[in-house]
Amino acid sequence: MPSLDPRRSQLVRGATPLLVLAVLRDRELYGYQIAQEIRDRSGGAFAPSEGSLYPTLHRLEADGALTAEWRDGDRGPRRRYYRITARGGSALAAHEQEWIQFSGAVGGVAFGRPSGG
């Protein structure tokens, strides 16, 4: 499990709430699984900083975007599973829209492509 390029980590940091909500859209996961899921979905290109993953999860929970529940593991210790809420679903949709606009704008500036608006 190689460590990520610091520049990528910097880029990913602001998008951590979006990434967390996105991987929780369809199922419940606990913290380590969330980090792995993001890494797997990105093809190993990036993963959220582990130091910011838990503060992000707890912030989203405080904001009502996630709920959490402790469950006993099959073999290991009990885990805290996170589930997206209706408010989290709305926040995810908003984050996605912002990201599309932002990435389009960045592409426009960097590569001369017109922004998708």
Added chain:
Amino acid sequence: MAEQSHTDAYLERVRTELRLPPDLETDIVEEIRGHLADTTTALVDEGLDQERAEREALARLGAPDVMAERLRRAHQTRRRLFAAAGGGVWAAGTEGLYALIFGSLFLGVALVLAAVATLALSTVVHVDGRSFDTSFNTGFAGLVWAFAAERGGRAATLVVGARSRRCVGAVRWPIAAVGAGLLGWLVLGVIDLTLDWPAVVTTLAIPAGFALGALRAKDGQAPRWRAHRTWPLVLAVAGAIVGVSIVLAAVVPSAPAWQGGALAERDALYRFDRIGPDLDPSGPYPIASSSLSWVSGGPIFGSWTVDPAAIATVRDVRLELWRSIGPNGPIAADAVRPAATVPLEVVDGSADLTVNAPRYRDLSAFWLVVTGIDRAGQRVRMTDPDAVTAAFRGTLIDWFQASDTPDR
């Protein structure tokens, strides 16, 4: 003692720096411990030895202080703080009300038991009703309020701590200061109360009780209070009341009490020269009170109907206010002259006047007597000296600004 592992040391540092409610700290530490275990296992599977895998897992989480601070900020949001403040006010109100109801019932039962015990003991030891000053009731009621405030302060602190995700130690002083300040402002300068010294002391105990409750709150306590072991406490309080009554009866000299009989005897007892002039002690009196009223914190309004023939035989007719011990109690032993006198001007067979009696701090109960000087030069009573009570009503600031009666 086994050497502490890197993981344990890291998590201990996180816990120390979190400064969140203990239950929440435990959950967070357990969650991070699970994450570290998963990461370490994965790194070992990739070929690292246990020691290096553990160090790498910790390095990925970053400095424990930074991690703890981020987690604390995630929990201690401003939205939660505002919601917690509202919850704290609600908790203080409901818990205070609950404690007030319970405290009143508790005190009522204790007083009944004390009364029964006093009655039973009165055949054995010297104790009578007069040793139980009516101001005790005010004091007891005030203590119930102070108790309710203490419960309210405690509940507010626990609820604010839990809802704002702060440990109780971080919120107890601000809540004690704000709550006691607010209650202090209310009881000192806003709320009109019937006041005597016990009421003043116990009213001041209300903000103090709130502060005490807030400062005594501890992490892990339940916000809702439950009355446990009530009956032993009721009996203890009833016993204390009986004990105090017996001690007071033994050490406090009783004021003279008129036990019935001729009004002339009562006059002698209370230092009126005589009923007069030349009246039948059973009445009717030349001056009769037809109406008497007073307003909260304000003056007394009185109206007297006067027999012109009788009044013609006296001069210097005046209303006298004699400070008494409690409502319907005897004139105070140290009252050597009226607390206040007001000339009574008779116009067309009646007299109306206004007396500013409640402004005297120690004039919580008094006798109203109309007197005049007869031809022999003696001041004689012209009315039935009914005991009339009035109370000092006002704020505590009014109380502290008022003066005592000049009758001593």
